[in-house]
Amino acid sequence: MNTQLNDPASTWTAWSEFNRTDRRFPFEGGLIAWIEAAVAAHPDRPAVYAGGVALTYRELDERSDRVSDFLRRSGVEPGSIVAVTAGRTVHPYVGLLAVLKSGCGYVPVDVSDPVSRLEFILEDAGVVAVLAASDEPGRLDWLPDGIAVRGVLDSGDDNDNDGDGSGGRRWTGTLRPVAGGPGPRRPAVPYDPERTCYIIYTSGTTGRPKGVRISEHSLLNFVHWFVSRHEVLAADRLCQNAPLTFDPSVQQIFPAWVTGACLLALPPAELQDPFAMLGWLRRERITHLDVVTAHWHHLREAADQDPALRDLPDLRWIIIGGETLHYHHTRHWHGIMRSPALLNNIYGPTEATVNATEVVVDPAADSGQIPIGVPLPNYRMYVVDGEGALCAPGATGELLIAGDGLAQRYQSAAATEAAFTELALPGGAVERVYRSGDLARLIDIPSHGWMLEFQGRVDSQVKIRGFRIELEEVEGAAKSCPQVRDAAVLVRGTPPDQLLCCFVADGDHDPAVVRAHVSRLLSAYQVPNLYLRVDGFPLTRNGKLDRAGLAALAEEQLGARVPAGRLPESPVEKQLAEVWASVLGLTHIGAEEDFFTIGGTSLLAMTVVKRLRAQGLRLDPATVFECPTVARLAAHCAAAAL
Structure with a gap:
């Protein structure tokens, strides 16, 4: 066009x-030169803290040099694409920096994703090497023989076990930290504004994820804006809560590393619990928080319930985006929180290097939709x-x-x-x-x-919980299930927080079979939360799917559903079931039904906990994961009361 x-x-x-x-931004020297200037200026400051381990800038620099040298000696040429597994330890940070130092681009992969998705990403991106954390090679035994360079980002002594480099299914390198000084210094890679820094995969309409290539020039432009807009300083502490496979991680990692600030990976337990997360933000003296809109709402509601969590004196900026935001919510936040933090409402797809527009929210405004603002520099x-x-x-x-x-x-x-x-x-x-x-x-x-x-x-x-999802990709996965004749995926909730898969199938097809099939093909964030077998889909006059009619039919069937197993009996079971039903949009809940197989999500678990706390039951989201049925959760409450 x-x-x-x-x-x-x-x-x-x-x-x-x-x-x-x-x-005009100073691009001379490129991203690595900018990071190395921070290393030289702040060698003993903490660069990253994850999984209970901290690395100083000197340690991060030396370890990444060692891995970069391994890639070079293994024949990985500048301009290649290297996969880095995306766990919540310090290892992937070392790996992705090493890849960039090698003049290559990184593609983050989640080893918990279905093998079919991982195989597609590795082939589609043209990956020539894989760097994995020390506990992950066993989950990657299926790697194709064509990927001969396989490095283990390990912790231990100074032993560099490179193997014989013969490829096959062997891991050809165990890359340990430096005990006796830095390893061989890599040759300098000249700055190339057009080289690919990373590839992030997003949901695709064709049923396959789409790999988005971002150049160094685009990344530098974005990082310069982020640092200047949000006044990132060496003494600052930035929260890293987005998965590395999700592009907001880019605006959490690199603004910290180019300024000498500390990047702190949010522990999984705090990520699931807004009450615990608010406490963590204060204890860790976080200065910059980047969070999707749905998660921010849970933080706001948690602070509303517990006044003791409202003190965040070190927090200066909250970068928020992913869904429409309204002034009455931000006004409420500013009214209850004891924090100098400004809210920057941002918008942008992965194809625009994380974000493309911004507007700093007026704390005094109290009504209407907040705009997505003006273009970034x-x-x-x-x-x-x-x-x-x-x-x-x-x-x-x-x-x-x-x-x-x-x-x-x-x-x-x-x-x-x-x-x-x-x-x-x-x-x-x-x-x-x-x-x-x-x-x-x-x-x-x-x-x-x-x-x-x-x-x-x-x-x-x-967008569900900040993740971009193409419904056609999810529908394609469901339609590929044997005996499923047709499938359509609908969104439930305001804001949307559930995916409902309606399907037409031959015979008495168990929804659990469809769920299991879809789970083998898609990432966890794409898998629908609820499955409903229907006799057929309503159509418009033009013979197309009537989504509004299907949504009405689905709600009618869900309202009339008969719960599996016995009904709740004790007062606590009935109390729990009532809250679950309200949050999940269902009429009845069985005492033995699993919260996460009848529509529950991690964010909805937060909502359940908040409502139960308001009723006097002291729970946290982790307990819902451990006790995902009404019966087990009621037993936990009874035991805790003794």
């Missing part, structure tokens, strides 16, 4: 003013109608993203051609743009000027 803008001059003037974002945004013409202010259309933050491409040529296109501008200029699939409009806000307001989606993509 090469679209010519034929809009009135006033419309073009508004967009020109809105997109005046040019800003050297980004430009446009809204076009169905014909590709630029929309006048106030009109809703598809949001296009341009500028320095744009991804290089997808791994798939077909996906690249469909999503990355050109927009012809007045005067003959042409912009390379990404079609976001998001709807937005340009509005003029008094005292703020032009800003973008999010208006929804144009396709089947949704």
Whole structure:
């Protein structure tokens, strides 16, 4: 699509003013030179703390040099793609920095993902080497023979067991920390703004994940903005809570490392429990928190319930995004919290290097939807109608993203051609743009000027708990299950927090079979929480799926469902079941039914705990995971009361 803008001059003037974002950043030397300057300035400051282990900048630098040297000696050439397993220890941080020092790009992988998904990512990304944490090689025995370079990011003595480098299914290197001084210094890799720094895989409409390639220039532009906007200093402590396979991890890791700040990985228990997380943020003196909107709401509600958790004196910035945010919620936060933290509401897909727009929330504003704001430095945004013409202010259309933050491409040529296109501008200029699939409009806000307001989606993509999910990919996985004739995935909850898979199947097909099949094909965040067998799908007059009709049918069937096993009997069981039913949107709950097989999620577990605490039952989300049935949770409550 090469679209010519034929809009009135006033419309073009508004967009020109809105997109005046040019800003010069010092890119000389590149990302690694910037990080190494921080190492030289702060060698003994903590660089990363994860899994109970801390590494100083000197240790991070030396260990990553050692791994970089291993990759070089193993024949991994600059420009290659190296997979790094994404556990919550210090090992993957060493690995990804080593990959970048080698002039290569990293692709983070989660070894708990289905093997079929991992195999696809490794082949699609053209991975030539894999770096795994010391407890993970056994889970990667299936690696194809073509990947001959396999390094173990270990902890222990100074023994460097490289093996014979023969490949096959052997792990060819055990990469241990340095006890007697740094290892061989790698040759310097010249700065190349076009080299790929990382590939992140997102959900795809074709049933396959899409690999997004981000260049060093785009990453540097983004990091410069983040550091300057959020005033990141060497004494700061940044929370790292996003999985490394999720692109917000980029804006948590690199702003810390280029400034000499400390990156602290949030422990899993605190990640699941908003009460515990607020306590951790205070104890660890976190200065910068990046969190998805749904998770922030749980923190706000936890602070609302427990006044003792409202003191966060060190927290200066909360970067929040992923879903629509409203002023009455942020006003409430500022009203109850004893913290200087400002909220920056951000928007952006993976294809735009994490984020593309921002607006710092006015603490005094108390009503209405918060806009997604203005473009970041050297980004430009446009809204076009169905014909590709630029929309006048106030009109809703598809949001296009341009500028320095744009991804290089997808791994798939077909996906690249469909999503990355050109927009012809007045005067003959042409912009390379990404079609976001998001709807937005340009509005003029008094005292703020032009800003973008999010208006929804144009396709089947949704965001659940901050993760971008293509419903077509999930539906494709369900339809591939034997005996399933058709499947459709719906979203439940406001904001959306559940995926419901409705399916038509031959015979008496158990929903648990469909769940197990889908779980073998998709990442955990994509797997629907609830499965419902229906006799058939309602259709529109045009013969297409009537999603509104299917949603009504599904709610009718869920309301009439007969719980498996016995019903709750004791007063505590009935109390628990009532809260579960309310949170899960069900009418009845069986005493032996598993919370996580009837629609429960980790965030919904937080909601359950908050409501039960308000009723006097002192629980935490970890207990719901340990006791996922009403009967077991009631027994736990009874034992705790003794």
